[in-house]
Amino acid sequence: xxxxxxxxxxxxxxxxxxxxxxxxxxxxxxxxxxxxxxxxxxxxxxxxxxxxxxxxxxxxxxxxxxxxxxxxxxxxxxxxxxxxxxxxxxxxxxxxxxxxxxxxxxxxxxxxxxxxxxxxxx
Amino acid sequence: xxxxxxxxxxxxxxxxxxxxxxxxxxxxxxxxxxxxxxxxxxxxxxxxxxxxxxxxxxxxxxxxxxxxxxxxxxxxxxxxxxxxxxxxxxxxxxxxxxxxxxxxxxxxxxxxxxxxxxxxxx
DNA sequence: TTTTTAGTTGAATAATTGTTCAACTATTAT
DNA sequence: ATAATAGTTGAACAATTATTCAACTAAAAA
Numbered sequence: 681x682x683x684x685x686x687x688x689x690x691x692x693x694x695x696x697x698x699x700x701x702x703x704x705x706x707x708x709x710x711x712x713x714x715x716x717x718x719x720x721x722x723x724x725x726x727x728x729x730x731x732x733x734x735x736x737x738x739x740x741x742x743x744x745x746x747x748x749x750x751x752x753x754x755x756x757x758x759x760x761x762x763x764x765x766x767x768x769x770x771x772x773x774x775x776x777x778x779x780x781x782x783x784x785x786x787x788x789x790x791x792x793x794x795x796x797x798x799x800x801x802x
Numbered sequence: 803x804x805x806x807x808x809x810x811x812x813x814x815x816x817x818x819x820x821x822x823x824x825x826x827x828x829x830x831x832x833x834x835x836x837x838x839x840x841x842x843x844x845x846x847x848x849x850x851x852x853x854x855x856x857x858x859x860x861x862x863x864x865x866x867x868x869x870x871x872x873x874x875x876x877x878x879x880x881x882x883x884x885x886x887x888x889x890x891x892x893x894x895x896x897x898x899x900x901x902x903x904x905x906x907x908x909x910x911x912x913x914x915x916x917x918x919x920x921x922x923x924x
Numbered sequence: 925t926t927t928t929t930a931g932t933t934g935a936a937t938a939a940t941t942g943t944t945c946a947a948c949t950a951t952t953a954t
Numbered sequence: 955a956t957a958a959t960a961g962t963t964g965a966a967c968a969a970t971t972a973t974t975c976a977a978c979t980a981a982a983a984a
Contacts, residue, residue: 688871691864692929694898699868702859706869707916712847712854714919715912720845724942725838729828737824741961742816747824751812754943756962761942766922775951775960776816785918789911790837794829796907797836800888814959846972863931876973878932883972897930897981 721765722789726750727758730779734768735787740776843887844911848872849880852901856890857909862898 684693693699722728729748733739739747745755759779762768769782781787844850851870855861861869867877881901884890891904903909 684868686868686871688873689867690873690875691867693868694862694864694930698859698861699865702855702861702865702869705855705858706851707854709847711916711919712850714923715915716845716847716850718915718919719841719850720941723838723842723845725831725834726942728834728838728841732829732834733824733827736827737820739820739824740816742814742959743821743824745812746821747828751944752961753945753963756960757943760962772950772961777961783918785914785921789914789918792907792911792914793837793840794833796905796911797833797840799907801836816960842971848972864929873974874931875933875975878930879973882932894931894980899931 717765721762721767722786722793724758726754727762728790730755730758730762731767731781731786731790734779734781735790738771738778738780740778742776744779839887843884843889844908844915846880848876849884850912852877852880852884853889853903853908853912856901856903857912860893860900860902862900864898866901 682693682696684691722731726748730744733744733747741752741755741759744750744759745752748755759768759770763770763782767781767783767786768779770777770779772778844853848870852866855866855869863874863877863881866872866881867874870877881890881892885892885904889903889905889908890901893900893902
């Protein structure tokens with residue numbers, strides 16, 4: 681057991697082998713931040729409702745607002761949020777903008793999580 | 803086109819058929835909040851690092867702190883967070899607490915997201 | 925018994941985030 | 955041209971959250 685050299689933590693390194701091994705498996709900071717952002721996009725129930733709706737229907741902002749009982753502004757902000765994360769895409773037609781899913785992985789992740797929660801509740 | 807009756811949104815219902823159809827597909831509020839919480843647990847890069855480490859190694863708090871260059875306190879807080887969400891479990895042995903994954907779905911979701919990000923970067 | 929160490933916990937602080945509000949653009953209808 | 959509508963945007967506010975700090979418990983070592 682030796683005192684840790686990292687300078688930032690307040691620990692002794694107890695299991696130097698474990699630490700050395702695990703350190704090799706660390707992912708790149710960039711990838712981890714991108715992954716965190718992807719999950720962050722899904723971490724709000726309003727955004728999940730939107731994604732769930734867009735799984736089955738292409739919808740415009742007004743319709744989403746009416747379904748969710750929210751103002752267009754609030755919905756639009758969240759749509760921009762999801763668009764930035766490349767989870768949805770918008771298609772302008774006249775005055776309206778139609779939104780739909782823009783990612784094959786979202787649906788998989790969404791379903792996997794739903795299964796997980798439903799199983800955990802049993 | 804009629805004015806929306808929901809009282810909360812500031813819209814006209816332009817496409818009443820779409821709205822009526824989509825409303826049937828709404829998930830229960832409880833399920834959506836639980837799903838959002840699950841993603842929230844994964845939406846922080848510190849927690850993702852911890853989960854990535856615990857995919858391969860059972861580790862104690864000191865070791866995790868040393869690997870991540872963080873104080874034990876900060877790490878412990880996040881571990882409690884992940885434990886509450888039932889994503890990891892702790893096993894006490896003497897003074898040490900060994901943490902490991904406590905969920906088969908986490909690994910699937912984690913890998914799916916990693917693939918998604920790596921593909922999107924191409 | 926006393927001291928050291930691993931880990932937890934609650935309060936405080938700083939940063940982030942969701943919604944509201946008001947002002948705005950672009951398109952369509954009158 | 956003017957008015958109405960769909961949607962966007964930035965600032966402000968309230969709520970949430972990650973980390974720090976200090977005090978704490980429990981187990982092991984001296």
